[in-house]
Amino acid sequence: MSGVGGALAGSLSLPGRGSLYEKKVATRDPVFVKYAVIGISLTFFAVFLLLPLFAVFSEALRKGWDAYFAALAEPDTISSIKLTLIAAAIAVPLNLAFGVAAAWSIAKFDFPLKRLLVTFIDLPFSVSPVVAGLIYILVFGAQGWFGPTLAANGIKIVFAIPGIILATIFVTVPFIARELIPLMQAQGRDEEEAAVVLGASGWQTFWNVTLPNIKWGLLYGVILCNARAMGEFGAVSVVSGHIRGETNTMPLHVEILYNEYQFAAAFAVASLLALLALVTLAIKSYVEWRAARDIAKSQA
Secondary structure, eight states: OOHHHHHHHHHHOOTTTHHHHHHHHHTOOOHHHHHHHHHHHHHHHIIIIIHHHHHHHHHHTTTOHHHHHHHHTSHHHHHHHHHHHHHHHHHHHHHHHHHHHHHHHHHHOOOTTHHHHHHHHHHHHHSOHHHHHHHHHHHHSTTSSSHHHHHHTTOOOTTSHHHHHHHHHHHHHHHHHHHHHHHHHHHOSHHHHHHHHTTOOHHHHIIIIIHHHHHHHHHHHHHHHHHHHHHOOHHHHHHHTTOTTTTOOHHHHHHHHHHTTOHHHHHHHHHHHHHHHHHHHHHHHHHHHHHHHHHHHHHO
């Protein structure tokens, strides 16, 4: 160690103590401070996360398992589950293709309007989902820019499944790209350039060099994208029209059941969403563990 960092480390170390003493110096806060911070974190976690989750499952099962499964077996509920899965099954692969292409172009190439592309990727983070839904109404609605033309050709976007898919794609655009861009930028271009010099094609370079380096970040982004796609409410609510059995996703169906005072059924569907969230969290934790283990192996 040299320069300012070396001088600072030297001023903190004592003969015979070494790095162990430096670690103690860096963490010599009073014990009560550590436990106070931990206690506040655990209290926040219990009150704002665990307690609502427990309330959802307890309300869902308040009338027993028979009522719970009966609520999930309702035709409208099954329709909302199918629509949610369809929207996620279409939005996630499209965002996967866009996210990889956008991240690769931004991290590996220099081109005009590069900053503008990054800004557009971040746009769904800054725009309210409700505003995004209204944009689609303005563009594809009956009185919108393309609405009359679409209606004349028998094409329905708003208040139909295509509108729900478009809204879901919009709100989930940044997740995969934003996960990959810093990862690819940190890795640099050296390996890809070496592969090209050795005669590899663009596809061979991506498949054999780029993809192995980003696989865990890519999977992490897909998990987050899928979770947002299945749980989206605002944009989908605007473009769906709330047609029961046709354009209601699971979050919208929960709202309808709750407004109709069918609390047990509403919480039953909500518990299914919560279970999906827990599964997503488990997969996310596994991906993070595998990624950390691979990094540790590569550095060993």
